[in-house]
Amino acid sequence: MTSAAAAPAAAPAPPSRRRRASPSARRERNAGLRFISPWIVGFLVFTAWPILYSAYLSLTDYDVLTDPTFVGTENYERMATDPKVRLALWNTLQYTIIQVPLYVVVALALALLLNQAGRSAGFFRTAFFIPKMTPPVAVGVLLLLLFNGQYGLVNEVLGVFGIDGPSWTTDAAWIKPGLALISLWSVGSSVIILLAALRDVPAELYDAARVDGAGWWRRTRTVTLPMISGALFFVTVVNTIAAFQMFTEAYSAYFGAGNSTYSNDAALFYVIYLFREGFEQLHMGYASALAWLLFVVIMLVTAVQLVVSRRLVYYEGEQR
Amino acid sequence: MxxxxxxxxxxxxxxxxxxxxxxxxxxxxxxxxxxxxxxxxxxxxxxxxxxxxxxxxxxxxxxxxxxxxxxxxxxxxxxxxxxxxxWQEAPLALWLVNTLVVTALAAGTVTLSSALVAWGFAYFRFRGRGALFGLVLATMMLPGAVTLIPTFLIWNALGLVGTNVPLWAGNMFGSAFYIFLLRQFFLGLPREPFEAAKLDGANNWVMFWRIAVPLCRPAIVLTFLFEAQASWTDLMRPLVYLQDSSTYTIPRGLKALIDQFGPGGESQWEVVVTASVITTVPMIVLFFLGQRHFVQGISTTGSKG
Known part of the structure; x- marks a missing residue:
């Protein structure tokens, strides 16, 4: 590098390039890389290598105890005909379709309410956030107790309004709605994100809309929603990815040693099936193939959301 | 209330x-x-x-x-x-200690390493920095399920499955989300104090440790709190890595109690309920200790994401 810079023959090289190679620039680069080095090591060992190895494992039969044997695309062929894969994908999709819109709408409604609450907003914001601190395992316990079909508090409250509540935790048709409902309990962090976005909406826009005679609903639709569409999109995407990877609440409530009294099929979400195949059945090759399918599905869904968002999301000034 | x-x-x-x-x-x-x-x-x-x-x-x-x-x-x-x-049925005190150790190590290591890396991305200017940082952000998109099995095999090969090491040691290399978060805060710092310190002969480490970190204390605390919560409440990794009940963290222990006393077991719900309370209370305490940080942190990371 230095010799090239010294040689006049390398004249066409732009001057900026020579400056980058200067000793002080090199020192700065080396110092920067030194600070970043933990992440580089971690990326190579815990991200890059696992991705490659997982791709390889997905083409093998591997039970940890004996060496992996190469089986080509057999795992993927098996997935195509495995009824449990279809069931788990379908369950996960159903849950996502129920949970994500419900969750985003509730988060938005709560944020809009808080935005009208003046000084007391801080208190209520805290109250809505606290449940988010509950460990998901305990949320699973609360699900089984509060949504119990016979004795649960939820059905007792519904009974007050004359509604005969369903068997949320045992009726296959109601397991996913029950999980979606209890997920609303943890909506607090998304409310905080949306509320922060609402507070960034310039007051002049509302004043202008008021002058034009726009009512609350019209102001919300034409000013608020477009101005916070970036945050709404963020909450939607993050929550969709999380819904596709639903594991802990469902697993702690409906799976595990000795838990056979429930019809688990309705709660067999994709990551639960992957986990059981990998770590209970020790089908590491097959589970790796399952992981890749999940990866592709999540990427596709996120890509679709991105494309749709191009038309719906308004970013003021700069992108991102 | x-x-x-x-x-x-x-x-x-x-x-x-x-x-x-x-x-x-x-x-x-x-x-x-x-x-x-x-x-x-x-x-x-x-x-x-x-x-x-x-x-x-x-x-x-x-x-x-x-x-x-x-x-x-x-x-x-x-x-x-x-x-x-x-208390009699389960080694709760042991589980609490285990969880406390794992949580402290996980949150401590991830905070230190992420701060180092974030500072590297925020302060130093060099070619390829943007691309590398793009790679950091890209790893956030990767579903945990993809790396779950190979990562398990790494720890298995090292003979560390069954110990608490896999629950926190990966945090020594920084975590994309926190690197992103801390970099945002570091980028907001004025450059002058650092130029002045440099003239006074301070080296990079001193500038990071003595100036950047103290100036971004709220973000550092936030990272620690976020990871403490994530680590304390995690079930998946303890399920994968812990085998003996004496090594359990408290969510893993609660899961074992659900299996034993819950719907599929002896239907002693009062035991499960009480263990759930014991699992949850430390998180509520953590929240009240760091309330301001949690709310501000989520507001900033969310709206900037």
Whole structure:
């Protein structure tokens, strides 16, 4: 590098390039890389290598105890005909379709309410956030107790309004709605994100809309929603990815040693099936193939959301 | 807890000018005041909905078995027996210590390493920095399921499955989300103090440790709190890595108790309920210790994401 810079023959090289190679620039680069080095090591060992190895494992039969044997695309062929894969994908999709819109709408409604609450907003914001601190395992316990079909508090409250509540935790048709409902309990962090976005909406826009005679609903639709569409999109995407990877609440409530009294099929979400195949059945090759399918599905869904968002999301000034 | 906001409602609702305070509208029309009253009443009702499950859980932990499902706010026959039973049935103290150790190591290592890496991305200018940082962000998109099995095999090859090392050691290399978060804060620092320190002969490490870190203390605390919560509440990794019940973290232990005493087991819900309370209370305490950080942190990371 230095010799090239010294040689006049390398004249066409732009001057900026020579400056980058200067000793002080090199020192700065080396110092920067030194600070970043933990992440580089971690990326190579815990991200890059696992991705490659997982791709390889997905083409093998591997039970940890004996060496992996190469089986080509057999795992993927098996997935195509495995009824449990279809069931788990379908369950996960159903849950996502129920949970994500419900969750985003509730988060938005709560944020809009808080935005009208003046000084007391801080208190209520805290109250809505606290449940988010509950460990998901305990949320699973609360699900089984509060949504119990016979004795649960939820059905007792519904009974007050004359509604005969369903068997949320045992009726296959109601397991996913029950999980979606209890997920609303943890909506607090998304409310905080949306509320922060609402507070960034310039007051002049509302004043202008008021002058034009726009009512609350019209102001919300034409000013608020477009101005916070970036945050709404963020909450939607993050929550969709999380819904596709639903594991802990469902697993702690409906799976595990000795838990056979429930019809688990309705709660067999994709990551639960992957986990059981990998770590209970020790089908590491097959589970790796399952992981890749999940990866592709999540990427596709996120890509679709991105494309749709191009038309719906308004970013003021700069992108991102 | 619920009585407080209920009592405060009229005051808050009537408080003049609490609304858009500094605005030019000095006289609030009665209609606006009514709107405010309705909003606050709705919020109080919703607060009850959000907080009640926690109170229900706490209350149920003081009820004998037959009364767990009676949905009464105050136990008819309050008892501490469940806590004694849980303590006898499960090595709870050990699980709590295990979890505390894992949480402290996980949060401590990830905070230090992420801060180092974030500083590397924020302060130093060099070619390829943008691309590398793009790679950091890209790793956030990767579902954990893809790396779960190979990562397990790494720890298995090192003979560390069954110990708590896999639950925190990966954090020594930084975590994309926190690197992103901390970099945002570091980028907000003025450059002058660092140029001045450099002239005084301070090296990079001193500038990071003595100037950048103290100036970004809130973000550092936030990272620690976020990871402490994530680590304390995690179930997947303890399920994968811990085998002997003496090594369990408390969520893993709670799962074992659900299996033993829950729906598929002996249906001793009072034990499960009490263990759930013991699992949850430290997180509520953590929240109140770092309340300001949690709310501010989520606001900034969310809106900037």
């Amino acid at each position: 619920t009585a407080v906001p209920a009592a405060a409602t009229p005051e808050v609702a009537v408080a003049p000018g609490a609304a858009e305070g500094a605005g030019p509208r000095r006289t609030q029309p009665a209609r606006r005041r009514w709107t405010r009253a309705i909003v606050v009443t709705t919020l109080v009702a919703l607060t009850v909905v959000f907080i009640y499950p926690l109170i229900w859980l706490l209350s149920a932990s003081f009820k004998p078995r037959a009364e767990v499902f009676d949905n009464r706010l105050i136990p008819a026959t309050p008892t501490l027996e469940n806590y004694v039973t849980v």
